[in-house]
Amino acid sequence: MATVTLRGLRKSYGPVEAIKGIDLDVADREFVVFVGPSGCGKSTLLRMIAGLEQITSGDLLIEGARVNDVGPADRGLAMVFQSYALYPHMTVRQNMGFALRLARVPKAERDRKVEAAAAVLQLQPYLERTPKELSGGQRQRVAIGRAIVRQPKVFLFDEPLSNLDAALRGQMRIELARLHEELQATMIYVTHDQVEAMTMADKIVVLQAGRVEQVGSPLELYHSPANLFVAGFIGSPRMNMLQSEVAGADATGVAIDVGPGARIVVPVQQGQVRQGDRVTLGIRPESLAAYDEGQLAGTVRLVERLGGMTLLHVGTEADLPLIVQTDGADVTSAHAPIRLAVDAAACHVFSADGLALPHLATHRLVARPEA
């Protein structure tokens, strides 16, 4: 049972507070991803868990035991660094066996463990090479191998794929997911790339400026973002955000005029929102579709054809920019007039303080019902 628990964790660098009180539960064998923009404190938080950074206040528990004052080597964790941090003068074998050597594990056993880990990562042919004789992807695998050899309770990854090219990144994503399944280990993974977060995580923690914005499964965050920040951060292309005014609110939802005579009713709880309030309407690009009787009229400004899908950049009559995601066979050309249908049930409404109004119904792919 390798659980990790964070209770009111804080970190200050002098007068600057980098981590501003974080509570989190990481379950056994869970793959948790910390995601957020650069400088939001992801690495700092991970390094606090690793023991490389002093905890200013709060409690860190691993398997239920408080480890604030336990050294990094004795917490039973292994970390894969962004720069890989391989020891340049040691061979792959020595790199992977270094922790065991320091722990005075006999050479035979050490070799056996290193070779087992190398087999999992297809590194056997490279065991006698030094890191500089390896490609980026192979170095990455050695760094992971060095972690596996120690058989840690929890794996920590700090942006491990950010130095790889796109193709290799895709491949390593799959490999990491496979490893997670094979090793049955708890993993905490830091990235600024929401695609990595969405594809690998059991649970995503969205961080901003040292605070947790939302915790949830990838689809929970996608379909029920808690606030404007999460809505804008998760999903690519970005959610369209329209500044609007509430035309009416009742038990069936909040009505918003998206254009002259074009009213949609978004099925969300009305809460404190009243007619006339300023709100932000969030529409995912795939919730818009070209449709002759659509509510929204506009002009196509730019067409991006990605092959499998096409992105239409549309300016509405009210001159609001919208991105529309259609299929790859779409023949719409630039500068053409267009009418768009809005899937009101998939829209989001954010009140003036940036918080989302909860949907009346839960998305069918989101297991956990909203509170």
Next chain:
Amino acid sequence: MAVLLLWMIVPLVMTVWFSFQRYNLLDPSADAFAGIDNYVFLVTDPDFWVSLTNTLILLASVLAITVGLGTLLAVLFDQDFPGRGIARVLAISPFFVMPTVAALIWKNLMMHPIYGVFGAIARAFGLEPVDWFAEYPMASVIAIVSWEWLPFALLILLTAVQSLDHEQREAARMDGAGVFAQFFFITLPHLSRAISVVIMIETIFLLTVFAEIFVTTSGGPGNATTNLAFLIYARALLQFDVGGASAGGVVAILLANIVAFFLVRSIARRLEV
């Protein structure tokens, strides 16, 4: 290119030429081809072997002290502590003191049994002041030369320490390496190239240490601190035996080349890494 060649070759050829001549400044008419007499005279001269040994002792000791202490200080100065900037400047400043001046400072202000700081300290503790240059001449010279070269070693090694990827050290910490394991397994291998460079450059200069000896001990007492450079000087300008001095010079060149050959080879191998 040709100029460069002449520039290097002419003094060398002349030195080799004189080393085969009987050529004494006191009796210029007596010049004649001497064959290997000068060399025979040299290798049968006990002073020569003593000076050769002294040269190597001085070289090895100063290298050991500056590299050892330099590495230690470099690692310490890499840590964060209040006043680090000032400490670094102070530690590096002796490098800018001329050898002659350095030797004079040490001779008169530090090690002098009556006026020196060490003597004062010894008296403060009620001890008999030590006359360093009389009692421990070689150790004194080694101390002075080390003091001059430590800043150089420190400067190079500190730059190297700072270029160490801090994630590497953190990875080692997570792997369970304590302070010493980190030093021996991570820092020291990382410094090996810089250490080789320090050794090579210092060797070139340490083989020809002269001013420090000239100013402090003049090669004495007896021949206790006479190294090759000083022996050549003594032969040529105190005994006016240019032939013998040239032979000593050739030996010094050979020695420097042998040492340099091994050093360059081992370092070139390192630099490939």
